[in-house]
Amino acid sequence: MSRRLLAVLAGALLLAGCGSAGEPPNLTPRVTAERPTPANAEVSPEIDDVGSAADDCGDPTASLRPKGLATPRGSTMAEIKKRGILRVGVDQNTFLFGFRNPTTGTLEGFDIAIAQEIADALFGDPNRVRFKAITSQQRIDVLRDGAVDIVVRTMTINCERRELIEFSSVYFVAGQRVLVTKRSGYTGLDDLAGKRVCATTGSTSLVNIATAPSQPVPVAVDNWSDCLVLLQQGQVEAISTDDTILAGMAQQDPTTHVVGPRFTSEPYGVGIPKEDTDMVRYVNAVLQEVREDTWQAEYDRWIEPALGPGTPPEPTYE
Amino acid sequence: MRDTADRARSQAVPQEPDDARSLLAALIALPGSGLRSVIRSAAMTPGRLTIIAIGLAVLTALASITASLAVRDRSDTMAELTERREPLAAAAQQVYRALSDADATAASAFLATGEEPAELRQRYEDDIAMAGSSLSKAASDPAATLRMTAQIDVISQQLPVYTGLVETARANNRQGFPVGASYLREASALMRSVILPAAEELYRTDTERVAEQQDDAGGFPVLAMLVVVALLAALVSTQRYLTRRTNRVLNVGLVLATVAIGIGVLWSVAALTVQSVLIGAGKDDGTEQVDLLVKARIAALKARADETLTLVARGDGGGYEQEFILLSSRLAGDDGSGGWLAEVKATATDGTRLASEVSAAQDSAVQWLRAHADVRELDNAGDYGDAVRLAIDGGNPDGAAVAFVALDDHLRAAIDEARQSFFDDTTAASRALTLLAPGWIVLGVVAALGVGAGIRERLREYR
Numbered sequence: 001m002s003r004r005l006l007a008v009l010a011g012a013l014l015l016a017g018c019g020s021a022g023e024p025p026n027l028t029p030r031v032t033a034e035r036p037t038p039a040n041a042e043v044s045p046e047i048d049d050v051g052s053a054a055d056d057c058g059d060p061t062a063s064l065r066p067k068g069l070a071t072p073r074g075s076t077m078a079e080i081k082k083r084g085i086l087r088v089g090v091d092q093n094t095f096l097f098g099f100r101n102p103t104t105g106t107l108e109g110f111d112i113a114i115a116q117e118i119a120d121a122l123f124g125d126p127n128r129v130r131f132k133a134i135t136s137q138q139r140i141d142v143l144r145d146g147a148v149d150i151v152v153r154t155m156t157i158n159c160e161r162r163e164l165i166e167f168s169s170v171y172f173v174a175g176q177r178v179l180v181t182k183r184s185g186y187t188g189l190d191d192l193a194g195k196r197v198c199a200t201t202g203s204t205s206l207v208n209i210a211t212a213p214s215q216p217v218p219v220a221v222d223n224w225s226d227c228l229v230l231l232q233q234g235q236v237e238a239i240s241t242d243d244t245i246l247a248g249m250a251q252q253d254p255t256t257h258v259v260g261p262r263f264t265s266e267p268y269g270v271g272i273p274k275e276d277t278d279m280v281r282y283v284n285a286v287l288q289e290v291r292e293d294t295w296q297a298e299y300d301r302w303i304e305p306a307l308g309p310g311t312p313p314e315p316t317y318e
Numbered sequence: 319m320r321d322t323a324d325r326a327r328s329q330a331v332p333q334e335p336d337d338a339r340s341l342l343a344a345l346i347a348l349p350g351s352g353l354r355s356v357i358r359s360a361a362m363t364p365g366r367l368t369i370i371a372i373g374l375a376v377l378t379a380l381a382s383i384t385a386s387l388a389v390r391d392r393s394d395t396m397a398e399l400t401e402r403r404e405p406l407a408a409a410a411q412q413v414y415r416a417l418s419d420a421d422a423t424a425a426s427a428f429l430a431t432g433e434e435p436a437e438l439r440q441r442y443e444d445d446i447a448m449a450g451s452s453l454s455k456a457a458s459d460p461a462a463t464l465r466m467t468a469q470i471d472v473i474s475q476q477l478p479v480y481t482g483l484v485e486t487a488r489a490n491n492r493q494g495f496p497v498g499a500s501y502l503r504e505a506s507a508l509m510r511s512v513i514l515p516a517a518e519e520l521y522r523t524d525t526e527r528v529a530e531q532q533d534d535a536g537g538f539p540v541l542a543m544l545v546v547v548a549l550l551a552a553l554v555s556t557q558r559y560l561t562r563r564t565n566r567v568l569n570v571g572l573v574l575a576t577v578a579i580g581i582g583v584l585w586s587v588a589a590l591t592v593q594s595v596l597i598g599a600g601k602d603d604g605t606e607q608v609d610l611l612v613k614a615r616i617a618a619l620k621a622r623a624d625e626t627l628t629l630v631a632r633g634d635g636g637g638y639e640q641e642f643i644l645l646s647s648r649l650a651g652d653d654g655s656g657g658w659l660a661e662v663k664a665t666a667t668d669g670t671r672l673a674s675e676v677s678a679a680q681d682s683a684v685q686w687l688r689a690h691a692d693v694r695e696l697d698n699a700g701d702y703g704d705a706v707r708l709a710i711d712g713g714n715p716d717g718a719a720v721a722f723v724a725l726d727d728h729l730r731a732a733i734d735e736a737r738q739s740f741f742d743d744t745t746a747a748s749r750a751l752t753l754l755a756p757g758w759i760v761l762g763v764v765a766a767l768g769v770g771a772g773i774r775e776r777l778r779e780y781r
Contacts, residue, residue, distance in 0.1 A: 036479060038500060039507035087700065092632035093496045100632060102491050102498070105431035105703055130700035133632045225500035232497075252495040 035233055038226035043196065045220040047210050057159035061267045063169040064277060065317040066285035069121055076279040080149055081122060085130050088115040089142045089151040089271075092133040093225055095248030096302045097154050107131050110244075111152045113298045114171055114270065114290065118150065121286045137202055140164050143273045150283065151271035154244060156204070166276065167269035168283040169315030171290070174242040175262025176205055181231070181255055186238060188260025192216040195237040198227035205241035208264060216240075228252065242266050247306030258307070267313070284315065291315075363563070364777055370556055371773035374549075375766050378575065381542075381549040382762020385582065388542035389755040392593070395535040396748040400741055403531050404605070406459050407524035408737065411612050412452035413473065414517040418619035419726075420445035421509045424484050425626035426710045426719070428491060428502050431703075437712065446481060453477075456520060466523050472516040480508055499630055506627060510620075518616075525609055532601050535747070536594040546586075550579055553769075560776060571772020575765035582761040589750045596747035604740025607662055607672065608733055614649050614658040615729040618683075621645040622722050625690055629697065629706055639694065646687060654684030662732070672735040679728035686721035693718055 071077035080086055090111055091098035098111040116126035132148055139155055142148045143165050154174070157167045178197075180186040189197070189212050197216040199206040200223065209218045219236050221227055227239040228249045239246065246258045270287075272279050291312040299310050420442055427438035457470045483505035490498030553576045560569055624642040628635035651657040659680050666673040689708065697705035709718045 031475065033475075033479070036483065036504055036508040036512075038504045039511075092702075093499065095496050099496045100702075101494050103432055103494055105706075131702070132698075132700040133702065223500055223503075225497045226504070228497045229500045229504055249497070252490065252493075252497050 035235060037233075037235060038221055038223075038229050040201070040222050041226065041230065042201070042220045044217055045201065045206075047207055047218070057162060059316060060157050060159045060162050060167075061170050061269070062316045062318045063167060063269070063284055064280045066288055067281045069282065069285050071122070071282070075282075076149075076276045077122060077282050084123075085128050086115070086119045086122060086150070087130050087132060087148040088118075089134040089139060089148040089153060090115065090131045091153045092131075093223055094154060094245055095252055096306070097244060097248065098152075099248075110172070110298055110302045111154065113294070113302075114287075115150070115152045117290050117294065118270075118283060118286050121282075121289075136200065139271060143271055146273065149272075149276075149279070153271075154242065154268055155271050156242075156266040157269040161271075164274065166272045166274050166280045168272065168280060169287055169317070170267040170269055170313045171287050171295075172244070172268040173313045174244040174266040174268060176208055176241060176264040176266065177243040177246055177258050177262055178260045179231070179239040179246040179249055179256055179258050180237065182257050183255070184237065186259060189216065189238075189240060189263070190214045190260075192238055196235070197238045197240050198230050198236040199239070199241050200224055200227070203241065204264075209240050224249070231256065243307055244303065247303060250306050284317075287315070367773055367777055370559075371769060374552060374556060374575070374769040374773075377545075377549045377552055378579070378762055378766045378769060381545045381579070382582070382758045382765070384545045385539075385542045385586065386755045386758035386762075388539040389586070389751055389758065392535055392539070393748060393751050393755065395531060396597075396744055396751075399528065399531050399535060400744050400748070402459075403524075403528050404737070404740065404744075406456060407521070407528050407605075409452045409455035410517070410521040410524040411608075411733075413449050413456055414514070414521045414616060415612070415619065416445045416449035416452060417473075417477075417509065417513055417517055418616055418623070420449065421506055421514075422619050422623035422626060424487075425502065425506065425623055425630050428487065428499070429626055429629055429706050429710050431706070434488070435712075438710075442484075446477075449473075449477065456524070459524075463523070466520055469516040469520040469523075473513055473520075476508060476513050476516075480505055480513060483508065499632065502630060503627065506623065510623075514620075521612070525605070528605055529601070532597055532605065536597040539590070546579065546583060549765075550576065550583070553579065564776065564779075569772045569775065571768040571770070571775060573768075573772075575768030575772065578761045578765040578768065582758055585754060585757060589754050592750040593747040596743045596750065600740045600743030600747065602665070603667070603672075604736055604743060607665065607736040608740065610658050610662045611676075611729055611733045611736060614662070614679075615726065615733065617645045617649040617658070618722070618725055618729065621649065625693065625709060625718060629693075629702075629709060632702075642690070646683075646690070650680065650683040650687065654680060654687050659683060670735075672732055672739070675728050675732040675735060679725055679732060682721050682725035682728055685716075686718055686725055689716060689718035689721050 071081060090107065091109075092100045092107065094109070094111075097109045098107060099109055100106070101108050112131070115129055115131070119129045120126040122128075132142070134142055134148075134151070134153065136153070139151050139153055140161065143151055155161075155167075156174075157170065161167070178186070178189050178192070186192060189209070191214070193214040193216065195216055196219050197209045198219045198221060199209055201220040206218055206220055209216055216238070219227075219230065221230065224239075224241065224245055227236070227241075230236040231239055231249075232253060239249065243258055243262065250256050250258055270283050272283065295312040299312075303310060423438055423442040423445060427434050427442060430438065453470065453473055457467075457474075459466070462470070483501050487498045487501035487505060490501060492498075553572060557569055557572050557576070560572070561567060621642045624638040624645065628638040628642070631638060647657060649657045650659050659676060663673065663676045663680065666676055693705050693709045696702075696708060707717075708714065711717045712719045712723070714720060
């Protein structure tokens with residue numbers, strides 16, 4: 001009897017000793033870091049189909065033939081001279097084309113140099129320019145409401161835009177390519193099937209990514225630099241847009257490079273209000289001189305290190 | 319064989335409950351018989367008097383202890399208010415402010431041409447340090463709700479990410495790379511869409527808790543009052559009963575007890591009135607003003623960040639400018655004479671330091687809005703360099719930076735002033751209750767002695 005009792009007691013003690021009394025509170029449940037993204041970044045955004053109906057205007061790059069550097073009374077140029085300053089819409093964020101040098105506080109780049117050449121022709125002083133920083137979406141509006149005289153901002157000449165504004169002759173030809181990290185081994189958009197590729201909201205580059213045969217996933221951001229942020233944070237595999245812009249990014253991050261062939265042709269022109277045809281001819285005359293004179297030096301200064309040698313594009317006139 | 323044993327056991331079992339039942343019956347009968355004997359003795363006057371005496375003594379003890387505890391409870395509530403709740407709310411406010419200021423300062427420092435100004439860098443670093451140490455203070459609340467802990471979690475997790483982004487932005491900017499501006503805008507977006515909302519929520523919860531506690535401390539102690547009133551009624555009716563019985567007008571002991579409890583009631587009413595008036599004053603001139611001023615200060619900081627980020631965005635900052643317009647009109651109305659500042663001004667007593675600080679803040683706000691309009695005009699006209707200088711130059715008395723810093727300083731001084739009034743009023747309210755809790759115990763003892771003496775005097779007449 002007492003032995004049985006002892007056995008029961010021992011069993012009870014054993015059970016109490018073995019049984020776990022629960023677990024201590026878990027102080028660090030698994031926490032995973034969430035990477036931030038630039039404001040308004042959007043994966044697979046809805047893309048407006050760009051009107052291809054306007055693509056039948058012949059050669060959109062054919063501009064008005066230059067008629068020398070005279071500035072007759074009553075002309076647009078005379079008005080600008082009277083004002084004493086040339087107002088130019090530019091970019092402040094595109095490295096190598098139009099960007100603000102934070103050390104000196106001044107705007108620099110290939111586009112800026114073109115604008116300064118025009119000011120130099122008008123005033124004999126390249127610094128009589130008032131730069132207005134504008135976004136890509138504002139380029140046509142600022143010309144139409146007269147906020148600026150010209151726009152020099154990596155602006156592709158196309159039929160759709162020519163219905164709204166005038167363009168100078170082509171001063172640079174860019175093409176869409178792809179920027180990837182060197183380690184990734186990608187060689188073009190074809191390698192990026194199902195991978196995230198970044199471009200700015202509303203750009204033709206974004207449409208080109210979305211419609212590419214390899215079907216990459218487009219990611220839209222506000223600003224080209226935001227794409228580089230996404231690439232550096234490992235949230236996109238590639239950036240695809242004009243090689244000129246990509247060259248600027250490759251310069252900011254030596255672990256990246258521009259790959260693949262140009263799969264579009266983007267002829268850049270100076271944007272001018274539709275009614276200022278005299279200004280178009282004047283700017284074309286200036287560009288004529290620039291092609292023979294300073295174009296190569298500016299190209300070699302800004303673009304050559306990233307994209308290799310290049311020559312000025314031949315203008316076409318109506 | 320086995321069956322019989324079982325049967326025998328089953329027969330034996332019911333006997334035990336039988337005994338238990340009789341014991342239970344006796345237990346139940348006990349209060350009954352006690353009650354019967356009490357009723358028997360209550361029928362006779364000396365017994366009745368003893369019962370009355372015991373009842374009164376118990377009621378006196380109950381009333382004085384309840385009253386004393388109620389008072390103690392309020393004193394504790396107020397001590398917690400000034401020593402813990404309000405400081406926690408202030409810490410949450412510091413977190414919120416330091417983070418907003420860091421956001422605004424990082425953008426300003428970014429705009430400077432060439433080397434980053436040392437004073438802006440210092441201010442940013444101080445903000446981050448301040449945010450960290452205030453956060454640990456705000457997190458030290460043992461009564462924090464799950465929701466509050468979640469907000470603190472968000473801030474602690476994201477703050478290092480934020481500072482990392484700011485440093486990446488700086489490193490790129492130093493090399494002249496435009497991607498720096500994108501990193502800064504990403505940092506700012508993280509701050510504004512994740513960290514600041516969490517800080518605001520934390521601050522809001524803490525502030526609501528202060529208000530709840532103020533209501534607690536100012537409420538009416540219903541239970542204690544009911545017991546005390548019952549005691550007074552019992553004392554009065556006992557005296558009337560004795561007067562009827564003995565034809566003696568006054569019983570000194572019972573009068574003494576009544577007077578003691580009466581003093582307690584009058585003292586309590588006076589002290590509680592003073593206390594709740596002071597608590598109310600601490601709310602109206604203190605915490606509510608602090609809340610408005612904090613809202614104003616945060617709006618100012620966010621608007622300042624918008625002002626500088628518009629410039630950092632370099633032509634792409636329309637959204638920031640829209641937010642600036644919204645925030646500045648909430649802060650000070652469209653012309654600097656409305657908004658939250660005017661609301662505080664309207665409730666501040668004229669001639670106080672608070673009123674003068676708020677007036678000064680209004681003046682600074684007007685000056686800032688004017689400078690901001692100039693900055694926008696310059697930037698829109700393409701004079702980016704001049705716009706930046708006007709926006710961030712701390713040496714230009716007409717610039718936005720000087721006006722903003724003055725506004726922020728005046729708001730800080732006003733918040734300190736309002737916090738001080740809260741603290742003064744609440745401490746004074748707490749003092750109004752000093753001695754009342756032990757007072758009730760003393761008065762209770764006096765009243766009980768009075769009851770005892772009074773009844774004993776009557777009982778003696780029956781011997």
